[in-house]
Amino acid sequence: MKKEISKTFDSATEELEIYKSWEESGLFNPDNMQKYLEDAGFTVKESFTITLPPPNANGAPHLGHMCGYAFHDAVGRFMRMTGHPTLLLPGKDHAGIQTETVFTKKLLSDGKDKQEIGREEFYKQCYEFCMENMQNAREHEQRIGLSADFSRELFTLDPKLTEVIYSTFYKMFEDGMVYRDKRIVNQCPHCMTALADIDTEHEEMRGIFAYIIYPFVEESDRQKAKEKFGVEGITVATTRPETMLGDTAVAVNPKDERYKEFIGKKVLLPIANREIVVIAEEDTDIELGTGALKVTPAHSPVDFEIGKKHSLDIVNVINEHGKMDGDIPERFKGLGTVECSKALCKELDESGLLVKIENIKHEVAVCERCHTPVEPIISNQWYLNVESLAKKALKALEEGEISVVPSGQQKALEHFYANIQPWCISRQLWWGQRIPVWYSGGKKLYDWLLENKGKTVEDFEKEFGQKVEGSGKIYLGEHEPKSENGEVWEQETDVFDTWFSSGQWPFSTLGGLEGEDFKKYYPTQMMIHGRDILFWWSARMIMFGLYRTEKVPFSLVLLTGIILAPDGSKMSKSKGNGVEPKEIFDKYGADALRMWYYSDALPGSNSPLREEKIKGNRNFVTKIWNASRFILMNMEESELKAISSTGIPQTERVEKTRDHVKKVKNYLEKNQFNLGVEAIREFFWHQLCDVWIEEVKSEIKEKKEGDEERVEKLAELLHILKENLKIMHPFVPFVTEAVWRELVDLGLADGLLMSQQIG
């Protein structure tokens, strides 16, 4: 007796089971897939690889991640079904600063302090924390149907990867691209680390614009100023009065008639009581404020450049905690910048040097992660000169070795490369790959010698009145070098910027340049991710790829749309408008969610989550199940054998199906997923179901069981169904595989649908 096929496709339970059967087949592993193709006598085409974007291991993946995987998986499945041993390589990202922040908070809520447990223990616990989260992330990936080879899964802090990352660093050092430099850098006082420019965002904030008088030193100048301006000094305007304590000049535009005669004259910096000079600087905006700019090289990127140009002194007055510090009056020490600003304004007002304070709105750079305003301060950091890499990357883009979809983003990327600045790659964190450098005699000595060209270790000892044990040289390596003549090695405490390691993802995950997988599966073919990380990630991967492998790491970057909350705003934890992927899976199933992504989350679009649309796709999934079930229901057990042994009938319907498959294949090859889903929906539903099945229904109505014509018609329908299942599989893998399984049960098909070949 033929078994009853259940009336509905219960996605919530069936999907998990189906996924298991895929996994057990081992075909997610490209080596196995290749063998399968060979054994089955198919032509084996070139391998297809995507190193999947690793989600952060510090939390649950969101709908945006799922979206990316849906696209990856559709491509992967299609490639697998067209003869390519396919590797989708999954991983998880340690996400440096973000995870350190999250985990530190977690520790705090458990009543533990990061400093107390210490660096090693922190690292260990954080690692465990990530491992736990990884499991969760993996479950999500499998839930959406991601056909990735989890036997190759990697964590970005895996020692195997670290080895590759380090070797890149060594090579870059030898090539003179990586160096230590003392310059102005964005310091996040909350995360307590330096940040690259790209790791900051700009937010509009309310601020003040204070006009302060800097009196001239010479009596004659004071008189002239008094006549000209009504006050005995030059008035500067600033949004950050507190930085005046670190001023080392006042800049005016040489074309500015008002100040021309005062260039080279000295003014007395109020409160700090230091004499500073008025300099001519062409970049000074005559129109802005008073046209006179106070110059604080230590705490403003613009001023830093001016300072460099005019060899000005650098006076640090703010420390890495964002507190007032350094050579300033005692009463200001330890104050926050805003407090200090208030205190200063009060004193200036009392001494008649404060002209006015305007309230303004202005853009302030904030830390991308914690949104604390960053403090520009001077510090020693490791830098990577990416200019030559960017040039190569730009060339690769221009020559079409890599393309970005949508193309508008490609232009943005080109612009990024064309205007790239040295990249600060060191972070004052514990969570990440520790920079493999050792300083003989200490880090301070190395930096001092770098800063004071021509000076010696002896000079350092004299300057600081202390004896040092070491040469001031550095050693590159993971482990402490042997100590000779009692020299003391100090290990670098900083870690790499997380993008320095994830930028090498396409080859580090394949075992590095010597890896077996690297030889077989590199370069990869594609990269799919949200457009929000284009500059951070793909931009870096292209540069690293070209540098280490002399090949582009992938030839296509496909940017998915952004998934928004139902009301069109950005989903965010803080707003609480996020939707858990699990909710959608449980309610509508992965196939329905996938369909929605393909039709709505197109490159360059923003898609608010619309449940009713996912519901509509769920209906389509149900339709697939039911139509298939109906076709099978019409087959009597006694006919099965005859049906399966009937050859492919040459009918108009079969012909049209062939054209349809060709069309969808074409869409998939061009990554036009939206057109693909539209086509399969239209064809399966409104052609096969609404027309053909109805036709056949009446055609066989009068025929008796076992009638030759009846068998032929059913065989035709079966063939059409199978072709449809195959071409729909990349989009809706679960339901199609479930139907296929029913076919196998009836002896009408073999194996797994995922490994069938599309003709």
Place this chain on the structure above:
RNA sequence: GGAUGAUUAGCUCAGCUGGUUAGAGCACUACAUUCACAUUGUAGGGGUCAUUGGUUCAAAUCCAAUAUCAUCCACCA
């Protein structure tokens, strides 16, 4: 300040290299249907394709300007 993109039905968007009455999904209206369909089917309403010029036999599609929006980049004190 710069760059890029968008502007097509109520909503989210397709519409490739210009060519018959401009499409889909969802929503909406009417009718039918429990015949496989936690429904489905049939029919239908709804758009001066942002505005204004231009190129062309022909433009939603190419060009220019304008407006609005979005995203990204940027050191304007």
